[in-house]
Amino acid sequence: MEKTVEGWKQLAGGVAAPKGFYAVGVQAGIKYPDKYDVALIYSKVQAQAAGVYTKNLVKAHPLYLTQRHLDNGIAQAVVINSGNANACVGDFGDKSAEAMAEAVAKVVSIPKEDVLVASTGVIGVEMPIERVLTGISNAGEELLSQVGKDLQGQQDTPDDGAHRAALAIMTTDTVVKEYAYELPCSQGGVIKFGAMAKGSGMIHPNMGTMLGFLTTDADVPSSVLQRFLREAVEESFNMVTVDGDTSTNDMVVILANGASGVTPSGDDMVHFESMVKGICIQLAKDIARDGEGASKFMEVIVSGVKTREDARKIARSICGSSLVKAALFGEDANWGRILTAAGYSGADFNPSRVDIFLGDLVVAQGGKGVSFSEETAKKILEQKEVQIRLALNDGEESATAWGCDLTHEYVTINGSYRT
CATH class of the missing domain: 3.10.20.340 (ArgJ beta chain, C-terminal domain)
Incomplete structure (x- = not known):
């Protein structure tokens, strides 16, 4: 049966479903040789963006970088790795996070300040940064190939790269957590919304080891996104608990690139806000269902x-x-x-x-x-x-x-x- 949230129609495509977004996942061998472990999300144009982060006083190095890069409410790409948290490793961790942002910026030709970075995995272990950078290079080349094919009308199955991206952010998760929806707007046009998340253990209110990434082609300013996201997190991810542990790496970010040409207002904006909350609740419930070792x-x-x-x-x-x-x-x-x-x-x-x-x-x-x-x-x-x-x-x-x-x-x- 087709799932809907607040009247939105479910689609394939995950975070790459909204117009102008692309995503890939690759195998870089960070911890396991045959696991997807580097994901890259990219918007063809700069996007309005917002984020909500862990309340743990101990924060991972990429989280600090992402907070700085989101000070201006603008982002164009997100790179995520699993297999290593890049947390509590001193200057090496800061340099690794910077290197990841710089590598993405170079391969897709955008300012490094427009790149957000997230990591998940073991805390206190230095990142095998050379493997990660090779993975980013491979991911970037594949992503640019997607963009080129799209421009020529030859794009492959649109949800394959996004699905691999959702696989790449998993650690002890046993199921992929991704969604995509669309809404025909009363003023004309269609808004699309995509999302993926990971989380299975170290999950507790104020967010646990969970990462969430939301994309939309609606034209919505960063300040509004921030308000909607914060309120949504309070009623979704902050209402999930698996084991009472709160992680160093938790992050939920949303990017809105405006590629649909639709600036929602009135009822459409109400529906948009409901969608942000609804999709966060869906992902939060998926995380609870996928709790480590859970049977109920x-x-x-x-x-x-x-x-x-x-x-x-x-x-x-x-x-x-x-x-x-x-x-x-x-x-x-x-x-x-x-x-x-x-x-x-x-x-x-x-x-x-x-x-x-x-x-x-x-x-x-x-x-x-x-x-x-x-x-x-x-x-x-x-x-x-x-x-x-x-x-x-x-x-x-x-x-x-x-x-x-x-x-x-x-x-x-x-x-x-x-x-």
């Missing part, structure tokens, strides 16, 4: 709260509770763990008014347990996707968070990640 996806909906921030605190606290996650894995309807996690969230609420549901099954009411069918609860918890709902009956605000269960496989994956 958890959605926590909290309603009837005095403030939205308190609702968010409670939803995130429940999703992040190791005991709740372990109970989900064990298919144990231990609602006491859910209420306990809400209680230490820092939110202000009256525990004696809380109702708790597993799916549609009431397991607690007024802060107390009720008689329920353990067999029915077991069937609900056996599902791959489990919804937990809390009604606090104390206000009008609500929030939703996403997470996954905690399995033996998570420990296996992270016990040997560095090697």
Whole structure:
């Protein structure tokens, strides 16, 4: 069935679906010889751009560079590598990030300040920069070939390069996370939107090891993009938790090159803003479903709260509770763990008014347990996707968070990640 977000029609093409954008992924042998590990996104013209970054005090070297390059709200290319975080390695890390930007600028003939850089992988290990630079050179040549074929009307399957780019940013991810949509505008013309992300572990509110890249051919100023992106991140990536760890490399950026010729206004701008939020939520939920070692996806909906921030605190606290996650894995309807996690969230609420549901099954009411069918609860918890709902009956605000269960496989994956 065709997926839609706020009336947008889904397309193929990922981040290269919007007009004037191109993307490729190549194998540079950064950590594994046969893995795609360098991705390049390019716009034929300068794009308005905005970014949101990790709140971790320890930040990776490419993140600092990207922040500087986005000071003017302009970007034209993004280079991403997996296999090495380029974090916590001193001057070598700064020089490596600069070298990556310079290599991209040279191959596609743009100012290096218009290149954004992102990395993901092991922290504290020097980047094999020569391999990365060779990968960038190969990616650039392939990308320019795409541009040339496009100009001659001979472009290959449009989503192949973008799909390889989405593969290249993956680390412990098990599925590719990419989307593309279009919207016929009421004022005439069509806006297209593309996105890709990675994330599977070290995922926690304030963004975990997750990278997100959004492209659109709409004509939208950087200041508006920044506002839309920040609000979208608060309701999407910052409402995902896999394991309670927040990374050094988190970054979400959006580029709008205006190649569609459409400057959205009125209802079209409302739809555009909804799309930014909607696609971020889709990607965030994909990250939760793909949590390292996860066997179940958890959605926590909290309603009837005095403030939205308190609702968010409670939803995130429940999703992040190791005991709740372990109970989900064990298919144990231990609602006491859910209420306990809400209680230490820092939110202000009256525990004696809380109702708790597993799916549609009431397991607690007024802060107390009720008689329920353990067999029915077991069937609900056996599902791959489990919804937990809390009604606090104390206000009008609500929030939703996403997470996954905690399995033996998570420990296996992270016990040997560095090697």
